[in-house]
Amino acid sequence: MTTTPTAVTYGLFEGQRAVGQLDTFMPAYEEVYAEPPYREGPGDVALFVTHYQAHVQRPGMRLALARDGDEVVGFAYGLPLAADAAWWHGVPGLHEDFTREDGARTFAVFELAVRKPWRRSGVAGRLHALLRDGLAVERVTLAVRPEPEAKPAQSAYAKWGYREVGPVRPREEGPAYTVMVLDVPQPTG
DSSP states (O other): OOOOGGGEEEEEEETHHHHTTHHHHHHHHHHHHTSTTTOOOHHHHHHHHHHHHHHTTSTTOEEEEEEETTEEEEEEEEEEOOTTOOTTTTOTTOOHHHHOOOSSSEEEEEEEEEOGGGTTTTHHHHHHHHHHTTOOOSEEEEEEOOSGGGHHHHHHHHHTTOEEEEEEOSSTTSOOEEEEEEEOOOOOO
16 A cells, blocks of 8 residues: 555543544554564453543543544643552662653653554654643653564654653563653743
8 A cells, every 4th residue: 555644633632532433443453463562462452441540530631633634643642640640669779850741741652652654754743742742741752662572662752852761561461661751841931
């Protein structure tokens, strides 16, 4: 399939507008996360659905969708980290000033995925920019898999200005990730 970035349209969904979008992007989710290094099966997909349904109820949750016609070709979602967020738990060597959250300091990108035919055409960058647009936060964070298959994502994040913070394994039986942070320039004046 040949695609052009100009054929892709983008939409941002916040709050209740994001609630009903799960079925819209699930085929893209299942396709992307069946690939290495993820190799997600039905149990992983069910866990994602559970997490999404909880996240979409949280204040500040945002979902960005990329479509080619009626077909979802990419998606990203995230939300501000609450004061009691477990995001930083298990990342070694972080000072408590770094891990302090208040519900407005850090926006976490939980998912950013683009289907294979649309990769390396700027779709991920546009989704990321749309998700961040207008946020009044100090920083944005995400977690990326360390396997070689995830090298394109790792490279994109570094190009966008993210820096590595450290390794983490959120669930004992789950995969390892590298946590990354993008500092957001604050307005002067």
